[in-house]
Amino acid sequence: MQATSDAAEVLSAIGHRVVRVRPTEEARRVGSVFGAIAGAHLARLLSDGEGLDPDVLEPVTAEVVRAGRSMTAVELLRVLTELHALSYAFADHFSGVDVVLSPTTAQPPPLIGTMSTDRPAAVHFAELFSVSPFAGIFNVTGGAALSVPWGLDQRGLPVGIHLGAAIGDDELILTLGEQLENARPDLTRLHPPDACGPGNGRLQTTQDRPADRAGK
Numbered sequence: 001m002q003a004t005s006d007a008a009e010v011l012s013a014i015g016h017r018v019v020r021v022r023p024t025e026e027a028r029r030v031g032s033v034f035g036a037i038a039g040a041h042l043a044r045l046l047s048d049g050e051g052l053d054p055d056v057l058e059p060v061t062a063e064v065v066r067a068g069r070s071m072t073a074v075e076l077l078r079v080l081t082e083l084h085a086l087s088y089a090f091a092d093h094f095s096g097v098d099v100v101l102s103p104t105t106a107q108p109p110p111l112i113g114t115m116s117t118d119r120p121a122a123v124h125f126a127e128l129f130s131v132s133p134f135a136g137i138f139n140v141t142g143g144a145a146l147s148v149p150w151g152l153d154q155r156g157l158p159v160g161i162h163l164g165a166a167i168g169d170d171e172l173i174l175t176l177g178e179q180l181e182n183a184r185p186d187l188t189r190l191h192p193p194d195a196c197g198p199g200n201g202r203l204q205t206t207q208d209r210p211a212d213r214a215g216k
Contacts (some may be wrong), residue, residue, distance in 0.1 A: 001168075002149040004103050007161045010183050011101070014157045016137075024093045029086060031129045034140045035121060036079040040066030059115040060124045067121070087141040091166055099176055102134040104147045104160030110164065134162045147178045151187040 008018045042065045057065070059204040069077075084120050094100055110131060117124060138145035153159050161180075165173050 003159045003161050004101060007150060007180060008101060008166070010180060014179060014183055016176075018101070019097065021094060021097060024090065026107050029082070030140050031125050032082050033079060034073075034088060034129075034136065035064065036067075036071070037140070039064045039082060040071060041068070041078055043071070044058060044069030045101050060085045060119065060121045069134075081185070083140065087143075087167070090126070090137065090141050090143065094166075098165060098172065100164040102162045102164070104135060104162045105132050106134070107131055108153055108155065109157045139166045142167050144173045146173045148177050148180055149187065150184075174179040 004032050012018045012155070042061070046065055115124070115127060115131075135145065135147065137143075143164050143166055145162065147160045147162050150159050151160045163176055
C-alpha cells in the first residue's frame with residue numbers, strides 16, 4: 001500500500017487529480033468467471049481426442065480442461081453473459097475516474113513453490129486472486145492495464161503499482177506509465193539481484209545489466 005500512496009503523490013505532483021474510490025463488490029465474482037472462461041478456452045485448444053497426460057499437464061490445468069469439456073452451450077452462454085455484465089458493472093463503478101491506481105499485488109510476492117498446482121482448481125484460483133485481485137479484474141473484463149515496477153520491499157523482492165482503465169484506453173495507460181517512469185526512474189528502472197548469478201546481492205540497475213548477445 002505504501003508504494004501506491006507514493007505513486008499517488010507523484011501523480012498529484014505532476015498535475016493529475018487523485019481521488020479515493022471505494023472497492024466494488026462485483027470483484028468477488030471475478031474468480032469463478034475466470035475459471036469457467038479459462039476452462040472453455042483450454043478445452044478448445046486441446047482437441048477431444050487428446051488425452052490429459054499427467055506428465056504433460058499440471059493437475060490444476062487438467063481439472064480446468066475437464067470442466068471446460070463438460071460445459072454445455074447453455075452454461076457457456078451463461079458465463080459469457082456474466083462476463084459482459086461484469087465488464088459493464090466495473091465500467092459503471094469507475095465511471096468518475098480515468099484510471100484506477102492500486103497495488104499490483106494485495107500481499108508480498110509469494111515465494112517460489114508456495115502456490116502449488118497439485119491441488120483442487122478452486123483452491124488454487126482462490127489463492128491466486130487473493131494475491132493478485134487487482135490485475136485479475138482487468139484480465140477478466142478486458143480493460144487496459146499496466147503494472148509498473150516501484151522499488152523493492154524489505155525482503156528485496158519487487159513491488160509494483162497497477163494502473164487500470166476502460167477497454168481500449170491502452171494509449172492512456174501507457175502514457176501514464178511513461179510519466180511515472182520519467183518521474184521516478186530510481187524506482188521503475190531497478191532490477192532485483194539475481195540470486196543465482198553475479199552481483200552478491202547488490203541491486204542491479206538497467207545500466208549494470210550486460211548487453212544482449214543478439215547485438216543490442
